[in-house]
Amino acid sequence: MERRFSEMSEYELRQEIATLNEKAKKAEQLGMGNEFAVHERRKILAQAYLLDPDQFVPGHTYRLTEGMDLFTISYMNGRFAWGHRGKEKDLSAVPISLLGDKVTE
Numbered sequence: 001m002e003r004r005f006s007e008m009s010e011y012e013l014r015q016e017i018a019t020l021n022e023k024a025k026k027a028e029q030l031g032m033g034n035e036f037a038v039h040e041r042r043k044i045l046a047q048a049y050l051l052d053p054d055q056f057v058p059g060h061t062y063r064l065t066e067g068m069d070l071f072t073i074s075y076m077n078g079r080f081a082w083g084h085r086g087k088e089k090d091l092s093a094v095p096i097s098l099l100g101d102k103v104t105e
Helices: 010-029 033-048
Strands: 061-064 070-077 080-085 092-095 099-103
Touching: 010 033, 033 092, 070 099
Parallel strands: none
Antiparallel strands: 061 070, 061 099, 070 080, 080 092
């Protein structure tokens, strides 16, 4: 039975990330796009548990690591930041591991 990321130690999380990285590479090489995407998303979630959510401040804008979009945090909920991508009006959530540098305006 798989354990939740929240129950894992830092060492276990790093091992899980390495395992997921290998599985993603193998799936990509075999042309299994859906399986690759699942492993990549799980890896991003595991990486979020290695970060301190207190380092991400509501009201501030961050550059997303995937692409050049900006993300403005409205509020935090665990390892997820809820807010708005760019100029979008809809509220969305992203794992904190996808938040890059803070944008200074």
